[in-house]
Amino acid sequence: MRNLGILLIAIIALMVIGCQPPEGMGGVTQEQFDELKGNVETMKTDVENLHMALDSLTTIYNGHIEKWHKGGAIAPTPPAPSKPTREKVK
Amino acid sequence: MKKLLALSIVAAFLLITSCGEEVALTAPENFTISAGTDEVSVVLAWSENPSDEEVDGYYIYFNDAIADSTENTTYTHDDPQETGIYYVTAYRGEDESAASDELSTEPVIATGVQLYEIGVPNEESGYGWNTSTGQGAIYSMATAANASSIDLYFTNFATGYAGTYNIASPDEVLNDAGASWLQGTTGWKETGFAELTADFDDVTVLPTTGYFNFEEIAVNTTYGVYTEDGHYAMVEVQSISTSSGLVQVRTAFQTVEGLAILEH
Numbered sequence: 009m010r011n012l013g014i015l016l017i018a019i020i021a022l023m024v025i026g027c028q029p030p031e032g033m034g035g036v037t038q039e040q041f042d043e044l045k046g047n048v049e050t051m052k053t054d055v056e057n058l059h060m061a062l063d064s065l066t067t068i069y070n071g072h073i074e075k076w077h078k079g080g081a082i083a084p085t086p087p088a089p090s091k092p093t094r095e096k097v098k
Numbered sequence: 099m100k101k102l103l104a105l106s107i108v109a110a111f112l113l114i115t116s117c118g119e120e121v122a123l124t125a126p127e128n129f130t131i132s133a134g135t136d137e138v139s140v141v142l143a144w145s146e147n148p149s150d151e152e153v154d155g156y157y158i159y160f161n162d163a164i165a166d167s168t169e170n171t172t173y174t175h176d177d178p179q180e181t182g183i184y185y186v187t188a189y190r191g192e193d194e195s196a197a198s199d200e201l202s203t204e205p206v207i208a209t210g211v212q213l214y215e216i217g218v219p220n221e222e223s224g225y226g227w228n229t230s231t232g233q234g235a236i237y238s239m240a241t242a243a244n245a246s247s248i249d250l251y252f253t254n255f256a257t258g259y260a261g262t263y264n265i266a267s268p269d270e271v272l273n274d275a276g277a278s279w280l281q282g283t284t285g286w287k288e289t290g291f292a293e294l295t296a297d298f299d300d301v302t303v304l305p306t307t308g309y310f311n312f313e314e315i316a317v318n319t320t321y322g323v324y325t326e327d328g329h330y331a332m333v334e335v336q337s338i339s340t341s342s343g344l345v346q347v348r349t350a351f352q353t354v355e356g357l358a359i360l361e362h
Binding site for chain 1: 255264267270273274275288289290291306307308309310311312324
């Protein structure tokens with residue numbers, strides 16, 4: 009009877025230890041996991057948007073090169089630095 | 099015999115006193131020179147000699163030669179077109195006094211002056227003259243601390259120091275995109291500049307009008323300068339390096355306020 013009691017305690021102890029989450033999981037809940045998944049999806053969308061913007065910029069740049077350089081036209085010069093108004097002192 | 103001796107003494111006394119020397123002439127004092135209202139003539143003035151000297155008049159000397167004489171105590175040297183040293187003497191008949199103080203209208207020349215475009219870090223771009231001595235000095239424009247001493251600076255009116263340079267009135271720093279750290283500061287002088295057609299060594303008289311708040315500069319070109327203190331000067335640009343921002347000049351400054359003669 010005493011041995012049976014010891015065996016029972018040992019089984020319960022093993023069950024408790026066996027039910028602990030493995031190290032590294034840190035006790036992540038399903039809600040936290042879903043939230044993380046949502047963030048990843050958002051980042052994925054952002055990267056896709058960035059790709060689209062880059063493509064658009066590349067198209068504009070290529071158009072500029074085609075128009076002003078390959079076409080032989082002279083690119084407009086940047087505006088000259090603005091001087092103060094020239095005024096007569098004497 | 100005793101009476102004859104006494105008579106002789108009295109006669110001798112009368113002879114000596116009647117032949118006494120005239121009062122010696124003294125050099126005219128308080129001699130000054132200034133510019134005429136036309137800014138190209140030189141006005142001389144001095145104090146009248148004591149009446150017991152009974153002077154006949156005064157000789158005006160210019161560069162050690164008598165230029166004229168006058169009975170007055172002022173004299174205007176009309177449009178001399180040249181600079182030089184003036185002094186006056188008093189005369190009475192053939193007698194002439196010693197000379198007064200000598201005063202000069204010759205400009206003060208400075209060569210090998212090295213200034214930098216205002217955007218060059220850790221270099222000085224301000225220049226100003228001492229109105230009494232005519233000596234010029236280079237000043238930092240890192241702050242407004244030297245504002246009251248600076249008569250001109252060099253700038254491209256933009257950040258960095260590429261492009262074309264200008265000789266500019268110090269108060270233009272408030273409108274200068276290349277002098278952002280000086281915005282809102284006070285005390286800067288207003289100077290005018292006029293590009294000249296004559297070379298530095300051939301200039302006799304500067305124009306008295308046509309001065310602007312800045313002029314774009316070119317090598318081997320001379321610029322007339324009119325300072326806020328009312329003095330005329332000129333600056334010859336001898337070299338410009340837009341890679342280093344260095345501008346090398348020589349200058350001439352007229353210490354007589356308002357006198358536009360810069361012949362040298």
